[in-house]
Amino acid sequence: MSEPDIFYILGNKVRRDLLSHLTCTECYFSLLSNKVSVSSTAVSKHLKIMEREGLLKSYEKEGKFIGPVRKYYKITLSSTYVVTVTPNLFWYRGIKLDEKPKLKRFEIDLENLEESPNTLQSMVLNLIDANKQLHILLEALKSLESYRDMLVKTIKERYLKDIGDMTQLAILHYLMLYGEATIEDLSDRLNIKEREVIKKAEELNKFVPLTIKDRTIKIDEEKLRKVAK
Amino acid sequence: MSEPDIFYILGNKVRRDLLSHLTCTECYFSLLSNKVSVSSTAVSKHLKIMEREGLLKSYEKEGKFIGPVRKYYKITLSSTYVVTVTPNLFWYRGIKLDEKPKLKRFEIDLENLEESPNTLQSMVLNLIDANKQLHILLEALKSLESYRDMLVKTIKERYLKDIGDMTQLAILHYLMLYGEATIEDLSDRLNIKEREVIKKAEELNKFVPLTIKDRTIKIDEEKLRKVAK
Numbered sequence: 070m071s072e073p074d075i076f077y078i079l080g081n082k083v084r085r086d087l088l089s090h091l092t093c094t095e096c097y098f099s100l101l102s103n104k105v106s107v108s109s110t111a112v113s114k115h116l117k118i119m120e121r122e123g124l125l126k127s128y129e130k131e132g133k134f135i136g137p138v139r140k141y142y143k144i145t146l147s148s149t150y151v152v153t154v155t156p157n158l159f160w161y162r163g164i165k166l167d168e169k170p171k172l173k174r175f176e177i178d179l180e181n182l183e184e185s186p187n188t189l190q191s192m193v194l195n196l197i198d199a200n201k202q203l204h205i206l207l208e209a210l211k212s213l214e215s216y217r218d219m220l221v222k223t224i225k226e227r228y229l230k231d232i233g234d235m236t237q238l239a240i241l242h243y244l245m246l247y248g249e250a251t252i253e254d255l256s257d258r259l260n261i262k263e264r265e266v267i268k269k270a271e272e273l274n275k276f277v278p279l280t281i282k283d284r285t286i287k288i289d290e291e292k293l294r295k296v297a298k
Numbered sequence: 299m300s301e302p303d304i305f306y307i308l309g310n311k312v313r314r315d316l317l318s319h320l321t322c323t324e325c326y327f328s329l330l331s332n333k334v335s336v337s338s339t340a341v342s343k344h345l346k347i348m349e350r351e352g353l354l355k356s357y358e359k360e361g362k363f364i365g366p367v368r369k370y371y372k373i374t375l376s377s378t379y380v381v382t383v384t385p386n387l388f389w390y391r392g393i394k395l396d397e398k399p400k401l402k403r404f405e406i407d408l409e410n411l412e413e414s415p416n417t418l419q420s421m422v423l424n425l426i427d428a429n430k431q432l433h434i435l436l437e438a439l440k441s442l443e444s445y446r447d448m449l450v451k452t453i454k455e456r457y458l459k460d461i462g463d464m465t466q467l468a469i470l471h472y473l474m475l476y477g478e479a480t481i482e483d484l485s486d487r488l489n490i491k492e493r494e495v496i497k498k499a500e501e502l503n504k505f506v507p508l509t510i511k512d513r514t515i516k517i518d519e520e521k522l523r524k525v526a527k
Contacts, residue, residue, distance in 0.1 A: 075381070075383070076305050076308035076309040077309030077310070078309075079305035079309070079381065079390070080305040080306030080307075080308070080309035081306070085388075088383065088388045089388050091385075091388075092384070092385065092386050092387055092388045124383070143385055144383065144384065144385040144388075145385070146383050146384070147383075147384040147385070148382070148383060148384070149380065149381065149382040149383075150379075150380070150381040150382075150383075151378065151379070151380055151439070152304070152308065152378065152379040152381075153377070153378040153379075153395075153443050153446075153447075154304065154317065154353070154373065154375050154376075154377060154378075154379075155321070155373065155375070155376040155377070155395060155443075155447040156320075156321065156372055156373040156374070156376065156447075156451070157321055157447050157450040157451045157454060158321055158443070158446060158447050158450055158475070159314075159317045159318050159320075159321045159373075160475055160476075161308070166382075166384060170408070171408070172408045172409060172411050172413060173408060173409055174405060174406070174407050174408065174409050175405070175406040175407075175408070176403060176404070176405055176406075177403070177404040177405075177406065177435075177438040177442065178403050178404075179399070179400070179401045179402060179403065179404070179438075179441055179442060179445065180401060180402055180403050182401050182445060184401060185452075186449075188526065189453065189456050189457065189460065189505060189506065190505075190506065190522055190525045190526040191526040192449055192452055192453045192456065193453065193470075193474065193506055193517065193522060193526075194519075194522055194523060194526045195449055196446060196449050196450065196453070196474050197474075197517065197519055197522075199442060199445055199446050199449065200446075200474075200477070202442055203442055203446070206406075206435065206438055206439060206442060209406040209408070209435055210380070210435060212408055213406065213408060213428060213431055213432055213435060214382050214384075214387070216408065216411060216428055217382075217387060217425060217428050217429075217432070218382075218384040218385075218386050218387050220415075220421055220424060220425050220428065221386040221387055221425065222385070222386045223414075223421055224418065224421045224422060224425070225386060227418050227421065228418065231418065241422075245422065245425050245426075245429075246387070246389050247389075248429070276418060276419075277418065277419065277422055288422065288426065290423075290426055293419055293422060293423055293426075294423060296419050297417065297419040297420040297422075297423045
């Protein structure tokens with residue numbers, strides 16, 4: 070998928086919400102439809118658009134227990150995008166992520182750029198030098214996002230295999246991406262009751278230490294660091 | 299403007315083309331309308347959408363010589379956006395650019411991240427550590443894009459003041475952003491004849507050294523580095 074198409078896809082809130090849910094766990098149609106606040110006809114339309122644009126694939130699979138064959142959806146793209154818009158600059162770049170991130174040190178050195186070059190020639194030269202640093206930065210972004218993708222994938226697999234609770238996993242997924250969440254946020258987002266959020270967070274806390282204070286849930290990094298050693 | 303609106307704006311080719319032209323120089327309606335391949339009604343509609351979303355402002359100004367008052371447009375946003383979409387991750391962030399970029403060294407250190415952590419806890423911990431590196435990377439991106447914006451602004455002002463040719467400036471602007479361009483590209487993009495592109499590039503070459511070879515135009519960095527000293 071080319072860069073501009075992704076902007077078209079992202080330019081709609083329902084599609085963004087559907088993508089969020091799809092990154093969290095395997096989703097079938099009625100599950101997705103329950104999570105967003107529009108009609109199932111609209112959900113169906115948006116899923117079709119994303120499928121047509123090559124962002125999603127659907128596949129059929131039988132229900133876990135007795136039940137009909139269900140239509141599942143998964144994201145088939147792995148990319149990161151950077152866009153800058155100013156009165157003087159407009160550019161965008163799409164970067165395909167890698168299976169093998171480079172876990173090395175990247176140095177973005179802006180120290181040698183002149184703050185206010187005098188001549189037209191030295192201005193252009195400084196811009197060329199800044200472009201080179203941007204190139205390194207995009208390389209670092211590619212590695213970092215490839216690594217995070219790989220890690221979240223293994224975390225999801227491990228959690229579902231060992232603990233097997235999708236709601237706990239959804240809370241963990243959100244906390245890993247955004248650092249913290251209020252109980253209200255999670256209740257809206259996962260479309261479950263607030264007391265259910267608290268109960269699930271307390272269960273999750275047995276595996277990944279959390280702090281729950283002032284109705285805000287966070288990963289307890291200090292405690293996690295001790296447990297992980 | 300919130301982040302998602304920008305995706306809606308960018309999800310349309312005509313709007314992207316209009317933005318490109320607007321970053322290059324001061325534009326009035328009929329100039330913009332000439333540069334893109336849709337009707338002036340469509341151009342008007344897209345400009346209105348971007349104005350409504352707070353991305354553009356219009357203002358009236360008299361023509362340079364004798365002529366009617368013209369409606370000009372300028373971009374009022376200065377931001378950079380990062381989006382990642384994978385089967386496991388979906389997030390986006392909008393970063394407002396600064397007047398004062400931090401011209402320092404940023405180190406994105408991925409060396410200490412574990413390639414394949416064993417326990418669920420150490421996986422989550424590595425993700426938290428990766429998130430911290432992402433934070434540094436976004437700080438670097440903010441400084442870098444603020445610097446590039448500032449520099450392109452001064453280059454545009456200087457070029458218009460000293461040389462005053464908008465087509466030469468448009469070629470320079472494109473080369474600075476993309477490194478190189480074919481004559482065909484520039485002809486399509488600026489909506490001028492190919493021989494005009496060559497003539498303008500030769501004039502630009504007097505101020506900023508270029509190489510024109512195999513119908514491809516590039517900034518001659520080596521020569522520029524000598525001239526700028």
